Amino acid sequence: MSPNRALLRHPAGWIATGFGSGFAPKASGTVGSLAALLPWWFLRELPPWAYLAVCAGFFALSVWAAQWVIDQIRVDDPGLVVADEWVGLWLTLFLLPDGLHWIAIGFAVFRVFDILKPWPVSWADQKLHGGFGSMLDDALAGVYGWLTVSALVALSSRGL
Template sequence: MSMTREQRQAVLSHPAGWIASGFGSGLAPLAPGTVGSAAALLPYLLLRELPLWAYLGITLATFVLGVWVSRIVVARTRLEDPGFIVIDEFVGQWLALAFAPAGWIWILVGFLLFRLFDVWKPWPVSWADRAVDGGLGVMLDDALAGVLASALLALAAWGWGAS
C-alpha cells in the first residue's frame, strides 16, 4: 500500500516522522524495511565501539523514542504499523548485532538473520505483531526479531569458534 500525498506530508512535516522513518530511509519505494535495516548499519559502526552497557542503553533509549514517534506517526497518518516506519528496524538490527564477533561476515549474517526473523515472524515475534498495537506494537515485534537473530548469531559464532 503506497502512501498518499497527505500521508507523506504528515510524515515529513513533523520531526517524529523524520525519526520514525529513519531520517527518510523508510521512504524507499521498494523494501523499506530492508533499506531501513541497511541504514541502521551506519550508526551501528559507531555504536559497536562503545562499552556494551552504553550500546544497550542507547538501543533501549532508541526503543523508547521509537514507541513515542511511532505513536505520533500512526496517529498522523491513520495507518497502523506503516512500512515507512523503520526506527523499529534500527533497534532490531542493533539488537541482532549486539554480541556479534568482529568482522564483516558476522555483520552480514546478523543483518540477514534479522531480516529473516522480521519477515518470517516466528513466535514470539508473530504474537507481538498481532497482539500489541500502537507505538509499542510497531517496536516490539522487531525488537524480538532482533533478540532471536542475536541468539542464533551467537550460537553460530560459538559453533565456528569466533569471539
C-alpha cells in the first residue's frame, strides 16, 4: 500500500479524499467532482434548509479531515483532498431544476470557477491555509457557480 493510500486507514482520509476518488492519477479535482454527483443525487431530494445544513456539516467535517491529511503528508492543499470539490459542486447544484443538461452545465461552471479562481476565490486559495483554506476556496467557487447557474436558469425560463 502506498504511503498516501495508508490514509484510508483513518475515517478522515476517506472523507478528505472523497471516499478515495482523490487518488485518481490525473485530474483528481474533476474526478472528485464527478464522484460528488452520486451523493448529490440523493441530497437534491432534501428540503432546501436540510440540503444547506448537510453542505455546512460536510464542510465542517471536511475541514477537520483535510487538516488531518495535511498533517499526515505535510503538504498544504494536496490534490488528493477533494472533499472541497464535493462541497463546491453541491453548492453550485443547489435548487437545480431537473435535467441532465443542467447537471452538465452546473458541473462545467463549477470546474471553471474552481480552476480560474476569480477573486475572492483566489484570495482564499493564496492567503488561507490548512483544512479551512483548502475547503473555503472551493466553497466560494461553488457560490459563484450557484449564482451563475441560477442566472442561466432564470434566463432560460424567460426564453432568452
